[in-house]
Amino acid sequence: xxxxxxxxxxxxxxxxxxxQPKDRVFIKLNTNENPYPPSPKVLKAxxxxxxxxxxxxxxxxxxxxxxxxxxxHGLKPEQVFCGNGSDEVLGLCFYAFFTPGKxxxxxxxxxxxxxxxxxxxxxxxxxxxxxxxxxxxxEKFLGSNGGAVICNPNAPTGRTLPLTDIRRILDANxxxxxxxxxxxxxxxxxxxxELISEYPNLVVVCTMSKSRSLAGMRIGYALGNADLIAGVNxxxxxxxxxxxxxxxxxxxxxxxxDVEYFECTRNSIMQTRERTTVHLRELGFRVHDxxxxxxxxxxPAKSGKELQQGLRDRGVLVxxxxxxxxxxxxxxxxxxxxxxxxMCAACEEILxx
Amino acid sequence: xxxxxxxxxxxxxxxxxxxQPKDRVFIKLNTNENPYPPSPKVLKAxxxxxxxxxxxxxxxxxxxxxxxxxxxHGLKPEQVFCGNGSDEVLGLCFYAFFTPGKxxxxxxxxxxxxxxxxxxxxxxxxxxxxxxxxxxxxEKFLGSNGGAVICNPNAPTGRTLPLTDIRRILDANxxxxxxxxxxxxxxxxxxxxELISEYPNLVVVCTMSKSRSLAGMRIGYALGNADLIAGVNxxxxxxxxxxxxxxxxxxxxxxxxDVEYFECTRNSIMQTRERTTVHLRELGFRVHDxxxxxxxxxxPAKSGKELQQGLRDRGVLVxxxxxxxxxxxxxxxxxxxxxxxxMCAACEEILxx
Numbered sequence: 001x002x003x004x005x006x007x008x009x010x011x012x013x014x015x016x017x018x019x020q021p022k023d024r025v026f027i028k029l030n031t032n033e034n035p036y037p038p039s040p041k042v043l044k045a046x047x048x049x050x051x052x053x054x055x056x057x058x059x060x061x062x063x064x065x066x067x068x069x070x071x072x073h074g075l076k077p078e079q080v081f082c083g084n085g086s087d088e089v090l091g092l093c094f095y096a097f098f099t100p101g102k103x104x105x106x107x108x109x110x111x112x113x114x115x116x117x118x119x120x121x122x123x124x125x126x127x128x129x130x131x132x133x134x135x136x137x138x139e140k141f142l143g144s145n146g147g148a149v150i151c152n153p154n155a156p157t158g159r160t161l162p163l164t165d166i167r168r169i170l171d172a173n174x175x176x177x178x179x180x181x182x183x184x185x186x187x188x189x190x191x192x193x194e195l196i197s198e199y200p201n202l203v204v205v206c207t208m209s210k211s212r213s214l215a216g217m218r219i220g221y222a223l224g225n226a227d228l229i230a231g232v233n234x235x236x237x238x239x240x241x242x243x244x245x246x247x248x249x250x251x252x253x254x255x256x257x258d259v260e261y262f263e264c265t266r267n268s269i270m271q272t273r274e275r276t277t278v279h280l281r282e283l284g285f286r287v288h289d290x291x292x293x294x295x296x297x298x299x300p301a302k303s304g305k306e307l308q309q310g311l312r313d314r315g316v317l318v319x320x321x322x323x324x325x326x327x328x329x330x331x332x333x334x335x336x337x338x339x340x341x342x343m344c345a346a347c348e349e350i351l352x353x
Numbered sequence: 354x355x356x357x358x359x360x361x362x363x364x365x366x367x368x369x370x371x372x373q374p375k376d377r378v379f380i381k382l383n384t385n386e387n388p389y390p391p392s393p394k395v396l397k398a399x400x401x402x403x404x405x406x407x408x409x410x411x412x413x414x415x416x417x418x419x420x421x422x423x424x425x426h427g428l429k430p431e432q433v434f435c436g437n438g439s440d441e442v443l444g445l446c447f448y449a450f451f452t453p454g455k456x457x458x459x460x461x462x463x464x465x466x467x468x469x470x471x472x473x474x475x476x477x478x479x480x481x482x483x484x485x486x487x488x489x490x491x492e493k494f495l496g497s498n499g500g501a502v503i504c505n506p507n508a509p510t511g512r513t514l515p516l517t518d519i520r521r522i523l524d525a526n527x528x529x530x531x532x533x534x535x536x537x538x539x540x541x542x543x544x545x546x547e548l549i550s551e552y553p554n555l556v557v558v559c560t561m562s563k564s565r566s567l568a569g570m571r572i573g574y575a576l577g578n579a580d581l582i583a584g585v586n587x588x589x590x591x592x593x594x595x596x597x598x599x600x601x602x603x604x605x606x607x608x609x610x611d612v613e614y615f616e617c618t619r620n621s622i623m624q625t626r627e628r629t630t631v632h633l634r635e636l637g638f639r640v641h642d643x644x645x646x647x648x649x650x651x652x653p654a655k656s657g658k659e660l661q662q663g664l665r666d667r668g669v670l671v672x673x674x675x676x677x678x679x680x681x682x683x684x685x686x687x688x689x690x691x692x693x694x695x696m697c698a699a700c701e702e703i704l705x706x
Contacts (some may be wrong), residue, residue, distance in 0.1 A: 237367030
């Protein structure tokens with residue numbers, strides 16, 4: 001029954017997020033959350049902000065948060081846009097920069113929200129097949145197009161594109177926006193933020209959901225030339241003046257300023273990732289090198305679906321995508337050492353069974 | 354410099370929210386915030402939720418919050434959609450229900466975000482002039498159109514349309530959606546929610562920013578037939594899976610469940626509104642009867658602009674719209690009794706000057 005739906009949404013196929021079990025009995029390695037709690041300074045900042053002031057609207061320009069993010073990245077506040085999670089930021093960027101009739105390009109295997117935005121906003125797009133080993137065929141992104149979107153490190157493969165290749169893509173697309181989604185870059189990839197001063201067509205999108213342990217607070221941001229950021233603001237201000245509530249603004253600012261906690265937790269995750277990679281390879285898994293807070297794994301003896309179900313039966317949630325080319329793989333978020341040991345033990349059990 | 358902006362946003366004129374002074378030295382009567390703090394139970398719920406769990410994504414379906422809202426309104430959870438403030442909810446509804454090429458109708462004097470959404474989403478619209486006394490010419494909403502949007506009580510006039518007229522509009526538009534924006538209905542208007550069971554084409558949009566003292570938390574919701582709500586969900590899930598963070602979910606649930614606090618604070622505001630109305634009329638103001646948490650006022654001896662500036666000089670912020678037909682008026686939010694006495698005293702001073 002879609003009697004009252006607008007014509008243009010009747011065929012929309014929305015994005016499906018990973019499962020959020022209501023009672024946490026699982027080891028939850030299915031949505032790339034951080035296993036460590038947010039910084040104590042973040043919790044303190046929320047506590048301080050959670051009072052009478054909540055009756056007032058938040059700062060629609062997120063001034064203090066943008067200032068803190070700008071300082072962290074060595075940019076100016078007018079080069080920073082803040083939104084309700086990087087999903088909203090990405091959506092607003094797609095609307096701000098891409099024009100119907102001009103094909104936006106992105107890989108066939110990448111964050112599956114990209115084609116959803118293009119459908120929602122009536123944009124044309126082309127999915128460029130990744131190489132067999134899931135590396136990006138850079139030359140296919142050099143042609144003329146209406147914009148390019150690159151998740152780096154890529155999800156769900158974890159593969160990273162070096163900055164030299166990002167540069168080639170930016171150079172070859174001087175008249176359109178190249179959007180680099182760095183949701184996972186804090187876990188070991190080289191960021192493209194340093195190229196912003198050189199390229200007026202570069203937008204980098206970041207999130208506090210992963211490396212800042214704040215998935216529950218919905219804080220994302222875009223970085224780029226001030227003219228590009230003004231474009232995202234124009235769309236945001238035509239849709240929702242205040243996408244970040246007062247507690248999210250306070251939490252985000254405290255998180256970005258607590259560099260020490262950030263370094264400590266992301267290093268732990270990277271170390272656990274390396275240990276887990278070694279362990280799983282010993283069990284016969286194919287594990288791609290990853291610069292993200294997840295690994296992409298497959299095993300010759302068991303299908304992706306069987307592995308996912310076996311892990312679920314043993315109390316471990318991981319993500320399996322029922323899609324061509326990757327349906328033998330699992331995307332496994334990096335938890336604590338203890339989480340990953342239990343996950344590896346469960347894999348061992350499944351492989352013996 | 355809009356070199357990289359999408360063609361379709363180059364002429365967008367975004368909504369301008371009321372001023373949010375960074376240091377609060379003003380009596381702030383310009384953005385219809387509630388003068389009373391949120392319920393203590395809301396602050397407790399936030400405190401309880403502000404812990405380790407923030408590392409995890411929120412419930413994308415806002416299950417507990419929707420359940421609480423459904424119970425409060427006597428509906429089912431599938432008749433409730435929750436979003437990031439009623440602005441986002443309205444935006445998603447415009448996209449979900451209105452089709453380009455089919456004119457959406459709303460008054461010429463109403464919430465000025467409506468024409469912004471239509472421009473953003475490439476919708477056609479017609480502004481129906483209100484009568485001289487700012488009442489709604491109901492018969493002009495009975496013709497064939499692509500949907501109708503009615504803010505009730507209307508902003509910024511405070512005028513209320515009786516349910517019998519809402520019924521007439523719903524009856525005359527059986528094939529399109531009639532959206533009733535009830536941002537201010539808790540302050541004395543009759544809600545159209547009771548008509549939802551009869552009209553599959555009715556959507557009612559509500560906010561916790563005004564009557565629940567939670568402007569800072571960004572919680573809005575839509576109520577309607579389950580098929581309509583599924584349509585808004587389809588758009589939301591194609592744009593941002595998690596528009597409400599964990600603290601907003603907790604705050605909203607506690608707010609809707611604390612009926613006693615809600616009744617107490619909204620009654621205070623209604624009483625203060627009546628006292629202020631009497632006082633201002635004594636000062637020679639024209640004051641429209643209002644069922645909102647603001648009043649719409651004009652004075653024969655001073656222009657709207659002069660009054661606004663005079664009040665600002667005396668530490669009182671009110672909203673003045675530089676628009677035809679209403680540029681002699683001020684929209685004044687209802688604060689505490691003390692706030693309103695200071696506001697009235699400032700008016701007296703200005704009128705003597």
